[in-house]
Amino acid sequence: MASTNSFDAHGTLEVGEQSYEIYRLRAVEGSETLPYSLKVLLENLLRTEDGANITADHIRALGGWDENADPETEIQFTPARVLMQDFTGVPCVVDLATMREAMADLGGDPTKINPLAPAELVIDHSVQIDVFGRSDAFERNVEIEYERNGERYKFLRWGQTAFDDFKVVPPGTGIVHQVNIEHLARTVMVRDGVAYPDTCVGTDSHTTMVNGLGVLGWGVGGIEAEAAMLGQPVSMLIPRVVGFKLSGSIPDGATATDVVLTITEMLREHGAVGKFVEFYGEGVSAVPLANRATIGNMSPEFGSTCAIFPIDEVTLDYLRLTGRSEQQVALVEAYAKEQGMWLTAGPDQPEARYSEYLELDLSTVVPSIAGPKRPQDRIVLTGAKQAFREVLPTYVGHEEGSDGIASDFPASDPSPQGLAEGMDGGSEPASTGDGNGRPSKKVAVTTADGASFEIDHGIVSIASITSCTNTSNPSVMMAAAMLAKNAVEKGLSVAPWVKTSMAPGSKVVTGYYEKAGMWPYLEKLGFHLVGYGCTTCIGNSGPLQDEISQAIQDNDLAVVSVLSGNRNFEGRINPDVKMNYLASPPLVIAYALAGTMDFDFDSEPLGTSEDGTEVFLKDIWPSPDDVERTIAESISTKMFTEDYADVFAGDERWRSLDTPEGDTFAWEDDSTYVRKPPYFEGMGSEPEPVSDISGARVLALLGDSVTTDHISPAGSIKGDSPAGTYLAEHGVERKDFNSYGSRRGNHEVMIRGTFANIRLKNLLLDGVEGGFTRNFAAGGEQSSIYDASVAYAEAGTPLVVLAGTEYGSGSSRDWAAKGTALLGVRAVIAQSYERIHRSNLIGMGVLPLQFPDGESAESLGLDGTETFSVTGVEALNDGGIPRTVAVLATAEDGTETSFDAVLRIDTPGEADYYRNGGILQYVLRSLVG
The missing domain is CATH 3.30.499.10 (Aconitase, domain 3)
Incomplete structure (x- = not known):
């Protein structure tokens, strides 16, 4: 649809022999001093102006942007x-x-x-x-x-x-x-x-x-x-x-x-x-x-x-x-x-x-890593050993974050199961110090291939060059390969307990490694090509060797992964691994050589060369000039044009897939991967009025920095989980469970995995981690979150979630919102939200509410056992967006706590989505209309 072109911005641009229509920004007053990013938005509005959703006033508002003002002007951005x-x-x-x-x-x-x-x-x-x-x-x-x-x-x-x-x-x-x-x-x-x-x-x-x-x-x-x-x-x-x-x-x-x-x-x-x-x-x-x-x-x-x-x-x-x-x-x-x-x-x-x-x-800038559970927790490499030692006792004692690093969750009393073996009754701890002020618990392991060694708290169990963040960058990828070359030539080797992997972001990386002759050195250290995908960074690290995994579990060892990714949240990388650190690709290899996080690269050698000389990291670190020269000699435009020449065609496996045909999909009743979801069942051509919430119970009481990894199903499916039980009942063997991510097309699996992260701390329960809650429909007994939601649904009880700051940070996982909605949650009340998740909650018809500024569930004395009502929501039926709604929490003894929650529906467009029960319902009704 052509723009109404109120600003006469439409014109042409000649480039060589080609002529293109464009919408010139200088037609709008103030555009010259806009930031680059807002110029992109301004062009978007000029080109899509229709006089209704996008008007001349919107364009003028963007051109006259007040850089000092808080955001208040809504615009409609149409991505290309x-x-x-x-x-x-x-x-x-x-x-x-x-x-x-x-x-x-x-x-x-x-x-x-x-x-x-x-x-x-x-x-x-x-x-x-x-x-x-x-x-x-x-x-x-x-x-x-x-x-x-x-x-x-x-x-x-x-x-x-x-x-x-x-x-x-x-x-x-x-x-x-x-x-x-x-x-x-x-x-x-x-x-x-x-x-x-x-x-x-x-x-x-x-x-x-x-x-x-x-x-x-x-x-x-x-x-x-x-x-x-x-x-x-x-x-x-x-x-x-x-x-x-x-x-x-x-x-x-x-x-x-x-x-x-x-x-x-x-x-x-x-x-x-x-x-x-x-x-x-x-x-x-x-x-x-x-x-x-x-x-x-x-x-x-x-x-x-x-x-x-x-x-x-x-x-x-x-x-x-x-x-x-x-x-x-x-x-x-x-x-x-x-x-x-x-x-x-x-x-x-x-x-x-x-x-x-x-x-x-x-x-x-100095060499750094980040961890053990958030990307923003940067550690200068020279202080990494000390930082690790400061936080290790909290992981050994299952009080992650209570010392040495800002906590993601309010402290709660650890249960006997949440303590290191032998530490729950005043007896001698099984994890003893090593004489250097750190917990130690050496465990002998013999693997199926006959290798024998000892592992301890803090071993690097996974060292993975993975994720788009760094694998797209030749400077760090080539530096890693050249460090591997130097290490091999010095006679160094990787510790036998380290699971090593190389997962480049495209075949071009393989091409320049081959041209530079780097693969033999990487492979000598175990960094073989394992796939072109996100792998470790999204939890697809795969299992550790059986004997190592068993030793970690049996002895409750706090072990480490080091990866060149962007995410290191709790429970994300591997179920056996408690502590996760982000590092550059060359440092991933360095830590694989060290074999432990309890290591100082400045003062401790990585090994000895054949002549007995100690080899330090500085001895094998490649110079930037050598790295850049090798890159220049190894990368060419031809690599890109050849690798992407037929990128959508796929290999023989892809082309030979038996593919259904037709405008609508033929759903298979016995499929455990792809099922028709229930979002549109019973949907009429006009939406029902929105309603207030009454008699709601708390499904989960959560602390700060609860990420979409905590909420959305991700990683492996445990056999005794609700999702595992569902798959077993449908004839799927344990070895074929696959990951939650692979089963995102099956809402039945995904509902059962929502809020089921093994590191989730629902503060309705003391010292329990994982997808559990108190089921007030059954007297307050502990049950899985999914089973409780089913009981609440049968009783006709709506649900709410209470949370702290930065609720929903992390990956843009739509199932964090879809699962929340399908569990029967009508509203989330948090101290603050990450942008994408708040938007997604609205997109699924869930009300995002915010505690008054400076208040929290804790400051208001709420412990999650209360019954909640939310009034003032129905004002949305009148076309406006109320700034606040009234929340009343009634304790079991009849005590009432009331407060005005901020309604985080921020734009008229979001209000339309919520009135329709979600964004998909809104779009569908618009297209039918």
Whole structure:
């Protein structure tokens, strides 16, 4: 639909022999001094202005943006395309398939349910590291992946044929965000002759990686992504923008990973939730594109919506390197310069206005890691041993976070089961000190292949080069390989208890490793290719060796993973591993060589060479000049063009899948992977009025920093869990349970896994971890959260969740909201929310409420045993959005506590979604209408 063009911004741009229609920003007063990111939004409004949803007033408000004001003006942003990975993409396609049937049921045309914006899905989240440390690891892991996921992959193949403008990148190709920056991203889009900035929403929070290419994009829940695919704009407030000034350059010995961990710490401390972050200053032009992408990737760890770099020569060089056409590169340059979106330091470029300012001199960055459970908890490498020793006793004693690191949860009394063996009755502890002030519990292990060794608290049980954050960056990947080469030449080896793995983000990495002759050295240390996927970073680390796993469990050892990823939340990486640390790829290999976190690289040798000389990390650390020279000799444009030439076709396995046909999907009644969800059952063409909540009970009372990893089903499915019981009842053997992520297309499995994280602490129970609660429908006895929800549903009792600060931080998991809604939760009352999860709750018809400023469940004396009512919600039926609603909590003895909760429905668009019972219902009714 053509813009109403109130500002006469429509014109043409000549690039070589090509002519493009564009919407010029200078037509709007104030546009010259907008931050780059807001210029992208301004163009979006100019191009999509329709006089109703997007008006001249919206455009004027953005042009006249007050950088000092709090966000209050709602705009409708229409992303150019949608990006998905398979964990979140499968439920998206399931929902679209279900919507087609619901559309037919309501008398509409099912083929209207079709992506209106280009949608691309990369299958990268399903490969697990079952096989490692051997030359056939990649081939075997892909085989197992197809065996486990064939049903899902057939479904995605159906979607690729049934829906227009929907493309799938098959398994074994690369990680979604690396494939995005190396191939899918356009930087400037062209559609129907119109050129405009490439913008993107993705069903993975690290979609922000593409910000490094000057592409405005961020992670959304699958619910919002589906709406965007169906032509619905993203409702948002014009944000505050943090200007982050960079100066200087990275010193020798430090890496891009160290830079991003430093920025993460700075922005978390500053406060960036809900804000745009934009990098500027003379240091930006010295930041390579791969480093920009690394920084953009970790925007969710800052808490910001995006972390973007403007377009400049560095952008163009990367586009050329990765095989984009010369016409495309010329268009990007001409468009950016025409629109005032080109980074220059000259006097012709007016200085952008920012809401807040931060600055980092890159020369001050030092080698760092982050952990043991949050990306923002940066530790200077020289202090890593001491930091580990300070926090280890809290993990041995099951009081994680009570000492040495800020706690994610209020302290609770540990139960006997929650104490280290032998520490629950004043008897001698089984974990004794090692004479150096740290708990020690040496355990002898003999593996099936005959290796014998001792393990202890703090061993590095997993060392994994994984995740798009760093595998997309040749500087750190080549540094890792060259460190491995130097280590092998010095005669060093990896400790036998370390599970090692190399999971590059694209085949290009394999190509430049081969060209540089690095694979033999990596493989000598056990870092064989295991797959092209997220693997360890999303919990697909695969099992540890049986004997090691058993020894860890039997002796309750607090062991460690070190990974080059972006997420290290509790219970995420591996069920045997309590402590998780983020590190650059070369440091991952260094810790594999050390074999333990209880290690000081400055003072302790990694081993001895053949002549008996002690070898320290500094002796094998490659120089930046050598790394850059090797990269220059090993990477070429040809690698990118050849690897991506036929990227959607897939291998023989993919092409030979038996794929269903037809506009609607033929659901299989016995499927345990893909089932038709109940979202539209009984739905009428008009929504029912929203209602207040009365007689609600608390399903979970939670502390601070409860992430979507705690809420959404993720990782392996335990045999004795509600989900495991369901699968067993449906004839699935334990070995075939697969992961929750792989079964996201089956709502029955996912409901049972919601709030079932093994590290979840529901404060309704003392000292119990996992998916349990008190079931007040059965006298307050302990039960699984799922079983309690069923009992409450049978009794007609609505549910609420009480939570602390930063509720729902972490990955953009739509099932964190879907599962919450399907468990019968009507409202969440938290101290604060992470952006995506709050939005997703509304998208599923769950009310997000916030305690009054400075108040919490604890300060109000609430312990979760109360009965809750929420009044004032019905005011939404009148078209407005009340600022607060009244909450009344009645204790079992009749004592009443009342407070006004802030209603966190922030925009009129969100209110429309809630009135319709959710975003999908709203879209469906709109399309039928």
